[in-house]
Amino acid sequence: MGATLKFYNTLTREKAEFQPIDPQNLRMYVCGPTVYDFAHIGNARPVIVFDVLYRLLRHVYGESHVTYARNITDVDDKINARALRDFPHLPLNDAIRAVTKKTEKQFHDDVAELGCLEPSVEPRATDNIAQMIDIIEKLIGKGHAYVAEGEVLFDTKSMADYGQLSKRPLDEQQAGARIAVDAHKKSPGDFVLWKLSDDNEPGWESPWGRGRPGWHIECSAMSGRYLGEVFDIHGGGLDLIFPHHENEIAQSRCAHGTAVMANVWMHNGFVQVEGRKMSKSDGNFVTIYDLLHTESFGGRKWPGDVLRLAMLMTHYREPIDFSVKRLEEAERLLAKWPAAEAGDATPDETVLAALGDDLNTVAAVQALHALAQGAHGDAGLLATFAASAALLGVLPEKTEIDEAVASAVDALVAMRLEMLKARDFAEADKIRNDLAEKGIQLKDGKDPATGERVTTWEVKR
Numbered sequence: 001m002g003a004t005l006k007f008y009n010t011l012t013r014e015k016a017e018f019q020p021i022d023p024q025n026l027r028m029y030v031c032g033p034t035v036y037d038f039a040h041i042g043n044a045r046p047v048i049v050f051d052v053l054y055r056l057l058r059h060v061y062g063e064s065h066v067t068y069a070r071n072i073t074d075v076d077d078k079i080n081a082r083a084l085r086d087f088p089h090l091p092l093n094d095a096i097r098a099v100t101k102k103t104e105k106q107f108h109d110d111v112a113e114l115g116c117l118e119p120s121v122e123p124r125a126t127d128n129i130a131q132m133i134d135i136i137e138k139l140i141g142k143g144h145a146y147v148a149e150g151e152v153l154f155d156t157k158s159m160a161d162y163g164q165l166s167k168r169p170l171d172e173q174q175a176g177a178r179i180a181v182d183a184h185k186k187s188p189g190d191f192v193l194w195k196l197s198d199d200n201e202p203g204w205e206s207p208w209g210r211g212r213p214g215w216h217i218e219c220s221a222m223s224g225r226y227l228g229e230v231f232d233i234h235g236g237g238l239d240l241i242f243p244h245h246e247n248e249i250a251q252s253r254c255a256h257g258t259a260v261m262a263n264v265w266m267h268n269g270f271v272q273v274e275g276r277k278m279s280k281s282d283g284n285f286v287t288i289y290d291l292l293h294t295e296s297f298g299g300r301k302w303p304g305d306v307l308r309l310a311m312l313m314t315h316y317r318e319p320i321d322f323s324v325k326r327l328e329e330a331e332r333l334l335a336k337w338p339a340a341e342a343g344d345a346t347p348d349e350t351v352l353a354a355l356g357d358d359l360n361t362v363a364a365v366q367a368l369h370a371l372a373q374g375a376h377g378d379a380g381l382l383a384t385f386a387a388s389a390a391l392l393g394v395l396p397e398k399t400e401i402d403e404a405v406a407s408a409v410d411a412l413v414a415m416r417l418e419m420l421k422a423r424d425f426a427e428a429d430k431i432r433n434d435l436a437e438k439g440i441q442l443k444d445g446k447d448p449a450t451g452e453r454v455t456t457w458e459v460k461r
Contacts, residue, residue: 003060005356007233008317010241010265011165015358018264020232026057026066027231029223029262031240032122034073035103036082038287039110041307041322042237042271042278048308048393049268049316049359050235051116055391056355059347069226070119071219074100074126075212080201096202110288113304115393123222125213129204131221132213135255136193136206144254145193148184152194152208157187159250165265166242191247193217216247223261224252234262238269266359269319286322298324306331309394312361333365334396337372338382338443339458342390345383355391364392377445377456409440413455416442420453 005018020026030050033039050070057066079099080092087095136152139145144158156162192214197203203210213221223231229252236245245265252261273284290296291307310330314320348371354363368388375381389395412431419428432442435457443456 003352003356005056005060006358007264007266008358009263010267011260013167020061021230021263023061024065026061027227028054028057028066028068028233028235029219029227029231030068030070030119030234031219031236031244032070032072033104033107034076034078035100035107036076036079037103038289039107040278041273041286041288041291044111044114044288044307045271045311045316045320046235046237046268047111047116048114048311050266052312052355052361052392053233053235053266053359054117054119055393056359059352059391060356067121067227068119069121069123069223071222072100072104072122072124073215073218074104074124075202075218076215084200092200093202106289110292113292114288114308115304117393121226123226125218125222128218128221128225129213131225132217133194133204133206135217135221135224135251138255139193139251142254142257144250146186147208148186149182150196150209150211151184151192153185153190154193154247154250154254155186156189156191156250159254162189162250163246165246165249168242168246191216191243193251216244217251219244220248220251220255220261223248224256229256230258230260231262233264233266235266235268238267241267266316268316269314272319272321274323275321298327302327303331305334305394305396309334309365309392312365312392312394315362316359333369334394336369337389337396338375338385339396340375340382340386340389342386342395343383345387347388347391348384351388351391361392364388368392368394376443377454378448409435409457413442413457417453417455 006015007018008015028050030046033043047070050068054066054068074096079096083090083092083095083099087098090098136145139154140147140152143155145152145154147153194206194208194211194213194217196209196211201212203212223234234245234248249261252258272278273286276282276284278285286297288307291302292304293301295301306327307330310322310326311320313326313330348367350367351364351371354360354367357363368385371381371385371388375385386395412435416428416431419425419431435442439459440457441459443458445454445456446452447454
């Protein structure tokens, strides 16, 4: 393996060396989207952050030894409301499928343009209802859940150390479910595992009647099914620590009788837009799709690699102010990097060490930029740069052009070299400028063996 990885663990509030449960079978779960609407830029941050972590883990442990599960939540009260609003003429289940099919496809298209790899497995909540019912039955059987007025609720006071992740005492916590505090709860913090469904709501048959799962039980069921009762890393946004992740831990640990659900918990910071909390009422609610395909932000469209790099220029645990200025900065930086193709070269040790230090993408980007400055015209450094950039998922790709055009450019480059030897700098500069106007960028360097001037070229991004 070689690289030493250290991550900050929200559960312990410490940064420690990462020790996988089984280096041959490393497992990571990240909470994915609730597909009731197009994903916004805040949703993009965990997808990008944990994509970089996935790339790093694959590099260190081997692609075949890492399983990355990211779920799709396709049963949710917001989805129900959107289905009734947008497709009132369809039966409810058909309307729900119409909503989730469209938004799920758009999510996949968006994150692909952001340069994200597909996860190893992407379970849907509606495909795991049986697993949810099984966990709920175990919780009832072990005295950790109870039935009241048609709902099944988790009894938070039945778990002596409930609240370890958020470090919030139980008596200070608010209700941990998307419902009001009702009299049928034993304690205000008890949360719903299963709730009955009306005729205009989706439902599945269960021992407690036709109903649907609570929010938190979905991830416990899917992570347990695909990664096991205890796995290595659980990720998500800072806003999910309480109640969602706290309640996942409670359900999973109490159902399975384990000391932990995941050994390491990693959370990315919040995203603001132009210095303000993002909200539709403030007019600064920005979707990934709009950034990529419309001129609604800064009066122009933004390439996916620019959006990705802008996210990585802040440490994942810090808050980020997503702004036009930040995007322009990322774009200028990318423009200075050479186009390359990822091959079999080894990533730069400085970049690798930065990522291994709690996913320090800020230091990694700085090291990558320094590497890029020396990579122009040096095949060895260019290969190292490409391998390093691929770890971050920000590799500027070579653009294929017609063979005849390439031959013409090569001829002009050779002619310019002759003019430089003859000290005819005016004509040499004219060739460079003419090519630049056509999108061809020349890069001068020296042959390491002879010291003679060599010139390479690439299609500008």
